[in-house]
Amino acid sequence: MISVMAKQDDLWTRSRQAAYAEITRVAMELFLEQGFDGTTIDQIAATAGISRRSFFRYFGTKEDIVLGDLANQGALVREILESIPVSVPPWEALREALWRVDGEGLQSEVALKIAKMMYETPSLRARSIEKHLQWQEQLVPNIRLRLGVEADDATDPAADAIVAGAIACLDVAGQIWARSDGALDLAELYDRAVRAVGHPG
Amino acid sequence: MISVMAKQDDLWTRSRQAAYAEITRVAMELFLEQGFDGTTIDQIAATAGISRRSFFRYFGTKEDIVLGDLANQGALVREILESIPVSVPPWEALREALWRVDGEGLQSEVALKIAKMMYETPSLRARSIEKHLQWQEQLVPNIRLRLGVEADDATDPAADAIVAGAIACLDVAGQIWARSDGALDLAELYDRAVRAVGHPG
């Protein structure tokens, strides 16, 4: 029974993931060709060969195509962060965690185009920030640990500030990276940003 | 001729401002009563006694009612920042400039309710951050001056990072302030946030 369900689940999951990938591929092509705002969901659905209604069963919003599992990545960052010993100071730990997740596929030509589109499209930028804010909520508790602050102390801004600061640095680095057409090194930009904010390390 | 135009302009401006104020007042009442997302523009327009179409001649989006002149305030912050001697280091200058603009009307009961609504409504939160990002563009040049960086050097993330960091601290402070029901002091929260981010001053 369980194995059957698991197999079924696997089939579903696989075809579902295939659909995700196909829709994303098709949509990205259209985005890079006509711009994000210039592409309608009807167009994407038609090109992908599904109904408009089905599209919304895969993606909640048009922005989600581009931002994809950004919210999901937040959980990933959190997991990695929690796997780093609490003795490691906040900034180093965050750098390590953010890096391992965000820095993997970010040297491709496509990633650059996506990044540029993101910084040029207000609605996309806004959603991206929204997702980053969700990261914040997930990462703050662990940073509290590292600071030696009570986990339920809602009055201490330190951990929130550090996480928000780190994410802001990531954002700034990405922005300048995109503006430089990918000529600069994202990791180095991030480090310089963190140093500028006041952290000497 | 000029005086006539000025007078006319004054009349227009005045009635326009009155309309702004009235729509804002009415909308805020509805928002605080039914929530932001639970209030439609038709409702606001009907309550304010104007047509739906006219509403959009005053406010581009529903969010603009709440965020109002936040974009405008960016220019204000910039002006104040530019009036501070360049010998003053970035963080102190930013603190001073942000403070004089943002800290004025922020102790009222209404401001607290608005802040709470903002931090509870994703679309509002996103728009607010989007506007804050526009501040960033306006403030970076002056911070570059204080850092002694070439104004047209697009590769240096330092100034961007500092401004983004300061704004992030402001955001965090506001968030915790709202969460504490206004019990904590916003200025002190901001200072603690800045200190936590790494700036000792």
Next chain:
DNA sequence: TGCCTCCCTGGCACTCAGTGTCAACGTGGC
């Protein structure tokens, strides 16, 4: 093979935000 069930899909209708267009109106200048 035939039936049953479950989920996925598409189609339809709807709400709501936001925009373009146009005719009507009101006021101020000549």
Next chain:
DNA sequence: GCCACGTTGACACTGAGTGCCAGGGAGGCA
């Protein structure tokens, strides 16, 4: 009284996002 200008409201339209329901395909079971 006439003209010009800006404002207003009405209408229609697009586009995003949601609820609902009927039909279809695939597997389980007799």
